[in-house]
Amino acid sequence: MLNRNDITSLYQDGPAVKLRRKAHPKNLKGDMDIVSEYELGITLLHEFIHARDDRKGRQDTEDDCVRVEQEARQTFDRRPHLLDIIRDLYNIDSLKIHKNMATAARRAD
Numbered sequence: 001m002l003n004r005n006d007i008t009s010l011y012q013d014g015p016a017v018k019l020r021r022k023a024h025p026k027n028l029k030g031d032m033d034i035v036s037e038y039e040l041g042i043t044l045l046h047e048f049i050h051a052r053d054d055r056k057g058r059q060d061t062e063d064d065c066v067r068v069e070q071e072a073r074q075t076f077d078r079r080p081h082l083l084d085i086i087r088d089l090y091n092i093d094s095l096k097i098h099k100n101m102a103t104a105a106r107r108a109d
Helices: 004-013 037-055 064-078 081-090 095-108
Strands: none
Touching: 004 037, 004 081, 037 064, 037 081
């Protein structure tokens, strides 16, 4: 299960977190598909688990998406405070604030 050390190690490695404002070119889940704070939290944890696994040299398989999703949900249930750490480190606003910013950016285009 994802832990505080994983989060801080990944942060020290320097990857950025970017919430997409446009649909993903490969039809992966994007912020337009996330309708709740819960889904945003699960998505963030899911991606951090992938990043942790990549850092450890683990190769993705077809079954990994199911495993990663299950681990993200377990982490959310048992260690919800990790989301606060991620939000603080990466300056991630609430979903409502992010959606308002995305809407304003689309209108400006």
